[in-house]
Amino acid sequence: MEAFYIYLIKSSGLIALFYWAYHFLLRKETFFTSNRWFLLLGLFTSVLLPLVVLTKIIWVESTPVNYDWSSLPINTIVDEDHTEEYIYLGLAVMYCIGTLYLLIKFGFDFYSLQKVFKGKTIKRQADFKFIDIQDNLAPFSFFNTIVYNSSLYSTSELENILEHEKVHSEQNHTVDVLISRLFCIVFWFNPFIWFYKKAIVQNLEYIADDEATKKISDKKAYQFTLLKITTHENCVAITNHFYQSLIKKRIVMLNKNQSKKSNSWKYILILPALVAFVFSFQIETIAQEKKxxxxxxxxxxxxxxxxxxxxxxxxxxxxxxxxxxxxxxxxxxxxxxxxxxxxxxxxxxxxxxxxxxxxxxxxxxxxxxxxxxxxxxxxxxxxxxxxxxxxxxxxxxxxxxxxxxxxxxNAPSVTEKEIFINGKKVSEDDLDKIDPNEISTMNVNKNDNKQEIRIITNNHRKMINENDIYINNEKVSQNELERLDQNTIERMDVNKDDKTIRIITKNGIQYSQERNLPVPPTPPIPPVFNITTPVPPAFPKAPKAPKGDPIKGDKKAWKEFEKKMEDFEAKMKKLEPQMEAFDKQMAEFDKKMEPFNKEMEVFEKKMKVYEQQMEEYHSNLERERKK
Structure with a gap:
């Protein structure tokens, strides 16, 4: 039971990690299709990566231990404490209740969808099924079935709606919606999964809008159709429906310039975080005594x-x-x-x-x-x-x-062991004295008959993070400092005002080993603007359509609605200059990002060189091992 809770916590943490990566790095980019696969990959990575466990075995010397039990009563009866079991049981009951409720709601949504389909005439065209209904429902699609009320829209508006829904159907967006719903059922206690589901649905709307406008000549008419559909509040939960409450963001993305391909570097920034997760939580260290x-x-x-x-x-x-x-x-x-x-x-x-x-x-x-x-x-x-x-x-x-x-x-016999704490060589007694809670990282290297243990404490890690480090007047990274043998230090100066640490080594020797290990390049820092991201103009609220059929229903109400729509369209026309100004501001914002994008191109080239150097480094190590 405890292992299952730990798994849920790890998966929930990865879901939050992918959501924040999308929210801060990718949400405003126009890589809609890539974002779709990024979000789906994030979900499946979150449930599979916690199952991957790497094992690291440390061989230690055997130490006989005898315990004197003479001071303890031999027949003492120990009452077992079941508090922890009751806590786990209570959590299990709460989790099952929440999951069961969402499963029932999920089933009810399917039942509501079947009621919409039941008894309706289906028209087939190519790979699509069209159902024209009389109910006041927002247009939606479910796999290859598209549902709409033709009496509520003009011919051009209906054409725009159908093009939009065809994109949902052709690209199987219903699968994304169902997957996100299932993850919400399993991880309902994690608030980030609900934001994640909203991000998936919103991105699918961006894809459909982008693809539909490529087939429609009048882009502004399409935007007016978006605003008109917002008056229909009724929709089916598990479908791709045309109406979305974040209509302003959809219109902004429609008018936004295409993101530059060089911005795709943002996708790889999630990889270091995943590697850190594996090394922090998915490595099981087993200490075994030598034979x-x-x-x-x-x-x-x-x-x-x-x-x-x-x-x-x-x-x-x-x-x-x-x-x-x-x-x-x-x-x-x-x-x-x-x-x-x-x-x-x-x-x-x-x-x-x-x-x-x-x-x-x-x-x-x-x-x-x-x-x-x-x-x-x-x-x-x-x-x-x-x-x-x-x-x-x-x-x-x-x-x-x-x-x-x-x-x-056939356990290997370790003949020599070296222990380093914060770069300083220490004895096994010093290692026994250290508090395990103070350990930040511990690495174990085994080469033939030599074993090396390197430990970095939390205080040392904090000092590294807060200061710039120079060794022999050359700025170095954290990894380089951690490989430094403190026995080679001749002088170390700490300047609290400048937040720098300057180290001078004997004979200019910096590293006790791995001297030829390549150093990765430092990525550029994004620019800081005095201006904020351009804000689109405030759109007027579209009038709400009356219920019923415009021909058989309340004709007076529909006449008033048409008058309100004329006023609404007039107000939208007045906003055209503001929309043009907004487009210019966005172009200026993209222009200011160009220097940073160029720096990123240089960084990517350096990364390729670094990768080649690492391949050569590992090849040399492999050759040395074979010798």
């Missing part, structure tokens, strides 16, 4: 009759594990928890984690993980004449008073 000679300590005054061994092998079933856990609790008041259980196709154990506790004290922990079946091991409980209780894991035949962690076969 070494087993150490057997002679028990002090141990009576063989007081030794109890609980054996676990590859064929041990889940029921047997539960029985062993029950016996340990009943006989010794020890809480045994078996987790991380994995089995192969033969139902053999390939991974298991064992936690042994007595009260608030931890007795022992053991974990084994691999692709092959586990070796047999045992939980050894012994008590001497003095009442001392000893708990150990063992893997030999006696399984008495041993400390032997089961590891994968």
């Amino acid at each position: 070494s000679e087993q150490i057997i300590t002679e028990p002090s005054k141990t009576n063989e009759n007081s030794v109890d061994v609980y054996k676990i092998n590859k064929n041990t079933t889940d029921e047997e594990l539960k029985e062993k856990s029950s016996n340990l609790k009943e006989n010794y008041a020890i809480i045994a928890t078996f987790s991380g259980i994995k089995r192969n196709s033969k139902n053999e154990l390939t991974a298991i984690k064992v936690d042994l506790k007595k009260g608030k004290e931890i007795a022992q922990k053991m974990e084994t993980k691999g692709t092959d079946a586990i070796n047999e091991f045992g939980i050894t409980i012994s008590k001497n004449d003095d009442g001392m209780l000893t708990v150990n894991f063992g893997s030999d035949e006696k399984m008495i008073n041993q400390k032997s962690i089961v590891v994968a076969p």
Whole structure:
């Protein structure tokens, strides 16, 4: 259950990440089709990437540990705390209620759609199905079916509407709408998914408007049709309907100049964030002890009759594990928890984690993980004449008073280990003293018989982020500073006013290793304008059409509506100079962006050179490894 909640949180975070990337970088660009695939890819990436887990194994020295249980009562009864289970259960109930409600609403929307289709005459033309209804509904399309009320519009207006809906049908926009609805059902608790769905639907309208105006000679007449359709408030939820409340934004996008192709660099900015997500949350570090000679300590005054061994092998079933856990609790008041259980196709154990506790004290922990079946091991409980209780894991035949962690076969023997904290070489004792909560990043490099661990603390990371760093009068990046061996530093000056750190190294040597690693170029900074983004003129509110048929309905109301429409069209005509001024402002804004776009072109060329350098660097490393 906990793993499922963590998965939902990770997926929700990725959904928010893709939404903000679209909102701040792509929303105002005219790459409508590319934006469509970006938004859909964002949804599927958000549900699949949290399932990708990379494993990193760290081999450490084996350290025998014995615990003295003489001070603890042997028959203490431990009451289990179920608070956490109740919290998870309450969250599960809330999640199921919300999901069930949205599923019912989703089904009701389909039922409403079928009521619209039922009993209506269908006209077929090419790959489209047309249904002319008498109800006062906004025009919409559902896959290849287009529904409209021809009595509400003139011939030219109806032509504009049908061209728009044909685009929705031809490009299967209904699939996008249904996918976004399903994601809203699963992630209903995440507020960003509702904004995400709105962005998808809005972008689909941009696509349909853009494609439809290419086939229509009078672009302004199309915009008037948009405004007229806004008077129809009734629409079907799961369809592509012509009416959208953000009509002003659609008209603005219709009149906006096409974005330059060089702006497409914005799409790749999401990649570093995804890489950071994987390295931060999707790497599972497993510490395993190196295989070494087993150490057997002679028990002090141990009576063989007081030794109890609980054996676990590859064929041990889940029921047997539960029985062993029950016996340990009943006989010794020890809480045994078996987790991380994995089995192969033969139902053999390939991974298991064992936690042994007595009260608030931890007795022992053991974990084994691999692709092959586990070796047999045992939980050894012994008590001497003095009442001392000893708990150990063992893997030999006696399984008495041993400390032997089961590891994968043929584990490599680490002969040399180097530890660096903030670039300074330290001992294992220094590593043990560091607070795990203060660790920002930890990287482990293994080359043949040498192991290197590099740790960066939060305070050190904060200092790096707040200052410009210079090594030997050359400005460097964070990665370069983190590779610097502090033993080579001759002098370091920190200027709090200028927020700079200047480092001078001995003999100009900066790096203890990876000296030839290429440095990526720095992207240009977007310009800061004194002017704001041009704002389109305020459009007058279109009059609301009366209900019913204009021929059989209230003729007086329809006559007043036609008069109001004439006034509305006159007001829109007066806005034409303002729209032309708005277009000029947009052209001026695009012109001011040209220098930045040129800088981006230079940056992209440098990135290509950097990629070639990285390929050569990795090729050289591969050749050195083969030697």
